[in-house]
Amino acid sequence: MLCNLVKIMNKTKNTLNLFIQRFLLLVIIYQLIRVGFYLYNQSFFPEINSKVFIGGLLFDLSALGYINLLFAILHLIPGKFQQNKTYQKFLFTSFFLVNGIFMCMNFIDYEYFRFVGRRSSFSMITAEGMTNEIGGLIVSYFVDYWQIPLFMATTLILFWFLLKRIKFQNIKSSSTLKSSVTLFLILGLLFAAGRGVGRKPLRIVDASKYGPIGTSALVLNTPFTVMKTLSKKENLKEKHYFDDKEAAAIFNPIQTFNYETANKKNVVLLILESFGRENIQRGQTPFLDSLITKSYFFENGFANGKLSIDAVPSTISSVPSLMNKSFISSSYAVNNIYGLPKILKDNGYNTSFFHGAFNGSQNFDQYAAVAGFDKYYGKNEYKGPESFDGKWGVFDEDFLQFFAKELTSFKQPFFTTLFTISSHAPFTIPKKYKGKFPKGTTEIHESIAYSDFALKKFFESAKKMPWYNNTIFVITSDHTSSTGEEPKYKNNVGKFRIPILFYVPGNETMVGINEKNFQQIDILPSLMDYLQLNTKIISYGKSYQSTQDFVVNYLDNVYNLEMGDFYLAFDGTKTLGLYNWKKDPLLKTNLTDKEPKTKEKMERFIKAYIQSFNHRVSKNELTIQ
Incomplete structure (x- = not known):
């Protein structure tokens, strides 16, 4: 095919043929890049x-239509200068450079897709919230995933070689009138291609119309998703599936808690980086595994997002990530929220947030201020032995020891949150521990084992502290990791499976396994019940004492609802699939036609849930007025 293409290229006679041949070359290369993306991530696309x-x-x-609008003008605008060799060399070079840059964006997602389950957005490409870390991370990315720059270089060389074969030295310009008509015609076609055919412009969400559930990232290309997310504003559209009264009857986020006496224990919330369900209870996490046997463990725990920045509003504010842009980096991040810091502060708690990375990393410090934490502790506030990991911040072991000492200085009761960092790519551990921990079978396992060791050392120190026995520890992961070996962790159910547990020293009533579906946004209302606080809140989760049994998350324009044993995939308009995920963890058998009542029940719920979420978030109504 490429040989025939080269022969056609050599027949170039005028500027129109030149542009068309160059454009078609881009189309073919983009398709080849898509095939490469599929082959690189084949295990994530079983169907x-x-x-x-x-x-x-x-x-x-x-x-490509939008990217090359200017080049269409430069190729087709009439004038004798089109026959100028210097001009044509400039056109060739600029066409190669601009399209080459956009082309290379696709290769970033060859690996990044494994972490987030979708194509990159503008905020990811520009490293929003990671200004201090990005230099070291880019170096690590190219070293650890050396195949990616190799693929980039090979593709760019191929692009250059084929582009050179399209002869442009003897270009003949057409008449002014003919060239002008051609120019406007081509611009019209490019605008049409860029917009897409249909009533509405082509959107990211439209990718779900092509292919099975979970293949949207394969349908899309990264330049498209980046251009579509250039605006920092996330516009949540109001949904009106039901009238307000009916929607509230199906799902109402207003929750009231009434108790005669409070149980004001300290609350320590630990968010463990990338400790997905696939990484525990397999020999890498002996301490956490042992702690689970002494805790109230949610066997079917789920994250409400795929990014670290999704976990913070989910766990502390009970706000799920149901947008293409993370809530914490969206324009809605400054909305009024009555989350754990403010609720507990109103009940006499001292509040703090700890994150061992650079201050400002992932906008955690900004969101901590909005959420109402009294103090933020980052790398700048750390006091202890020199412990910089060279990329993110302070190694987990030393930062957790610093954390334990600081808690001793706080007036009780206190609420504190700590987010670990060492099990994040590039998975760096201290040199003194090289060879101490099992390597496991994937690149993250050694760092998971190190962070588990750091957690063990923290609890050994905490046990000696005066506040320890008056504390409830809530432990969760922020999200799953990128390299699950088992196929069941690679679909839209498994991609969100994480450990969640409540550990209360000396309390035997808080030991056991809960089989119900439980999610990060359930932590806030659960603490309201456990601490027996009198309050009224907006929460999109439910308490561990609730009889409800649902989990909601969102990925690649698909709303995922687990309710009991069933999983429903919904694209905002229609159901894409219904599965019994406990009996069919690989989601092989679509039960949409066999379980019509279950489908109807779950579809009504997710519609009411989306309607409430979109309205309250877009109208800044996440607090009780």
């Missing part, structure tokens, strides 16, 4: 069909 590549072509044409 694909021809619609995936048909849809992919539409999204490629959209991205």
Whole structure:
């Protein structure tokens, strides 16, 4: 095919042929990059069909249409200067450089997709919230995933070679009138390709129409998603599936807690980086595994997002991540929220947030201030032995020891949150521990084992502290990791499975296994019940004492609802699939037609849930007025 293409390229006679041949070359290369993306991540796409590549072509044409509007003008605007060799060399070089840069964006997602389960956005490409870390992380990325720059370089060389074969030295310009008409015609076609055919412009969400559930990232291309997320504003659209009264009857986020006496224990919330369900109880986490046997453990725990920055508003504010942009970095991050810091402060608690990374990392310090924490402790506030990991911040062991000492200085009762960092890519551990921990079977396992060791050392220190026996420890992961070996952790259910547990020293009534579906946003209302506080809140989760049994999360424009044993995939308009995820963890058997009552019940719930969420978030109504 490429040989025939080269022969056609050599027949170039005018500027229109030149532009068309260059544009078609881009289309072919984008399709080849998509095939490479599939082969690199094949285990995440167990089921694909021809619609995936048909849809992919539409999204490629959209991205390339917008990217090359200016080049269409530069190629087709009439004038004798078109025959100037210097001008044509400039056009060739600029076409290669600009399109080469956009082309390379796709390769970032070859690996990053494994972490987040979707294509990158503008905020990710620009490293929003990671100004201090990005230099070291880029170096690590190219060293650890050396295949990616190799793929980039190979593709760019191929692009250059084929582009050179399209002869432009003897270009003939057409008449002014003919060239002008051609220019406007081509611009019209490019605008049409960029917009997409249909009533509405082509959107990221439209990728779900092509192919099976979970293949949207394969349909899309990274330049398209980056361009579509250039605006920092996330516009949540109001949904009106039901009238307000009916919607509230199906799902109402207003929750009231009434108790005669309070149980004001200290609250320590530990968010463990990348400790997905696939990484525990397999020999890498002996301490956490042992702690689970002494805790109230949620066997079916779920994250409400795929990014670290999704976990913070989920766990402390009971706000799930149901947008393409993370809540914490969206325009809604400054909304009024009555989350754990403010609720507990109103009940006499001292509040603090600890994160061992650079101050400002992932906007945690900003959100901590908005959420109402009294103090923020980052790398700048750390006091202890020199312990910089060279990339993110302070190694977990030393920062957790610093954390334990600081808690002793706090007036009780206190509420504190700590977010670990060492089990984040590039998975660096202290040199003194090289060879101490099992390597496991994937790149993250050694750092998981190190962080588990750091957690053990923290509890050994905490046990000696006067506040320890008057504390409830809530432990959760922020999200799953990128490298689960088992297929069940690679679909839209498994991608969110995490450990969540409540550990209360000396309290035997808080030991056992809860089989109900439990999520990060359930932590806030659960603490209201455990601490027996009198309050009224907006929460999109439910208490561990509730009879409800649902989990909601969102990935790649699909709303995921687990309710009991069933999983429903909903795209905002229609159901994409219904599965019994406990009996069918690989989601092989679609029960949409076999379980119509279950489908109807779950569809009504998710619609009411979305309607409430979109309205309250967009209207800044996440607090009781």
